[in-house]
Amino acid sequence: MRHIDAAPTDEFGWVPQDFTPPHGFVHLPGPGKFIGRSADYFIRRQDDGNHSLGTLICEGQSNTQGFAHGGFLMTFADFAMTIITMGITINLTADFIRPVKVGEWIEAQVVTRKRTANLIFADAMATTNGREVLRMSGVFKPVPNRAP
Numbered sequence: 001m002r003h004i005d006a007a008p009t010d011e012f013g014w015v016p017q018d019f020t021p022p023h024g025f026v027h028l029p030g031p032g033k034f035i036g037r038s039a040d041y042f043i044r045r046q047d048d049g050n051h052s053l054g055t056l057i058c059e060g061q062s063n064t065q066g067f068a069h070g071g072f073l074m075t076f077a078d079f080a081m082t083i084i085t086m087g088i089t090i091n092l093t094a095d096f097i098r099p100v101k102v103g104e105w106i107e108a109q110v111v112t113r114k115r116t117a118n119l120i121f122a123d124a125m126a127t128t129n130g131r132e133v134l135r136m137s138g139v140f141k142p143v144p145n146r147a148p
């Protein structure tokens with residue numbers, strides 16, 4: 001993980017080294033330069049074979065009000081849905097249902113509704129402390145050999 005010596009309240013705002021994600025989540029290395037600069041991400045493979053993506057909201061993802069910035073939440077939504085569906089984004093919509101505070105863990109569970117040879121239709125819900133905060137829906141193009 002990068003930015004190791006930062007605490008959530010530091011100006012850089014990255015996940016501190018001693019942060020322990022919820023059970024089953026492991027740090028996701030090398031997610032690409034843009035995504036890699038946006039946050040530190042963790043992924044969990046569930047018993048049913050589906051995956052969840054999570055991150056700790058830090059100062060680096062906050063707006064001036066101390067909540068996760070809407071732009072970051074869209075980045076999180078896009079990354080969660082593409083890494084889990086193994087697709088590239090054609091369409092993505094999101095509802096910001098509740099604000100997410102700095103210091104809160106957010107995780108998204110993605111459900112693929114339909115997969116054809118050319119298209120993937122998926123939706124997802126992200127929660128914080130068991131409460132729904134972000135609903136996502138999208139259409140994606142399958143990319144061979146892209147794995148979470």
Ligand SMILES: CC(C)(COP(=O)(O)OP(=O)(O)OC[C@H]1O[C@@H](n2cnc3c(N)ncnc32)[C@H](O)[C@@H]1OP(=O)(O)O)[C@@H](O)C(=O)NCCC(=O)NCCSC(=O)Cc1ccccc1
Nearest residue numbers: 063064065067068069070071073095096097098099100135
């Ligand atoms: C404020 C409001 C938009 C409305 O809430 P209220 O005023 O309380 O309205 P109300 O009392 O009518 O209750 C509504 C009820 O309906 C729920 N509900 C809502 N939508 C849905 C839905 N689609 N589906 C289902 N339910 C939905 C909602 O949870 C609540 O249920 P609850 O009573 O809790 O059981 C709230 O949804 C919210 O905070 N969203 C997050 C916004 C956010 O974080 N945006 C990103 C950061 S902004 C940024 O970065 C830019 C910036 C930069 C710099 C500086 C400033 C800004």
